[in-house]
Amino acid sequence: MQSCGYCGTTIVLGGKRDGDQRFCDESCRTRGQAVARSRQLADGVVEQQVMEMHSGRCPRCEGPGPVDVGKSFKVWSAVYVCSWRTVQVIACPRCRRNAQLGALASSLILGWWSVHGLILTPVQTVRNLVALSRAPDPLRPSADLDRLVRVQLGSQLAAPAASA
Numbered sequence: 001m002q003s004c005g006y007c008g009t010t011i012v013l014g015g016k017r018d019g020d021q022r023f024c025d026e027s028c029r030t031r032g033q034a035v036a037r038s039r040q041l042a043d044g045v046v047e048q049q050v051m052e053m054h055s056g057r058c059p060r061c062e063g064p065g066p067v068d069v070g071k072s073f074k075v076w077s078a079v080y081v082c083s084w085r086t087v088q089v090i091a092c093p094r095c096r097r098n099a100q101l102g103a104l105a106s107s108l109i110l111g112w113w114s115v116h117g118l119i120l121t122p123v124q125t126v127r128n129l130v131a132l133s134r135a136p137d138p139l140r141p142s143a144d145l146d147r148l149v150r151v152q153l154g155s156q157l158a159a160p161a162a163s164a
Helices: 026-038 043-057 091-108 114-133 143-163
Strands: 016-018 022-024 068-080 081-091
Touching: 016 026, 016 091, 022 026, 026 143, 043 143, 068 091, 068 114, 068 143, 081 091, 081 114, 081 143
Parallel strands: none
Antiparallel strands: 016 022, 068 081
């Protein structure tokens, strides 16, 4: 089994190939390409952008930082249909915690309504509880925040080339 070249998720079946790398889907492939483009920039430029975002105001509540990335895990199901996903939240600690608690509550209410949901709801519940207990270090930006800033910068590098 391989891991996604962008998010690191284990890929059991399928995925998208790009050269010698494999990605979960087209979205991860696009983000992986943006990260690769961002490597053209000087490390100081990327570090400055990461630190500005980390020490800036929360994009959700406009409150003080530190701003970082948190993950929440959702599942919902209905008889024959089941959907689960991971959502990355860029926010202050309070807004990240609220998003994780919301995903936990939503999953506990909406997740149980299919056979797959009976399996995935406990999994996503545990993942949310672990995420709630492992907040990013408030003194320095996480690797996830660095990766998201690289995606933004890499996408900006691609935008002029696409319009030319």
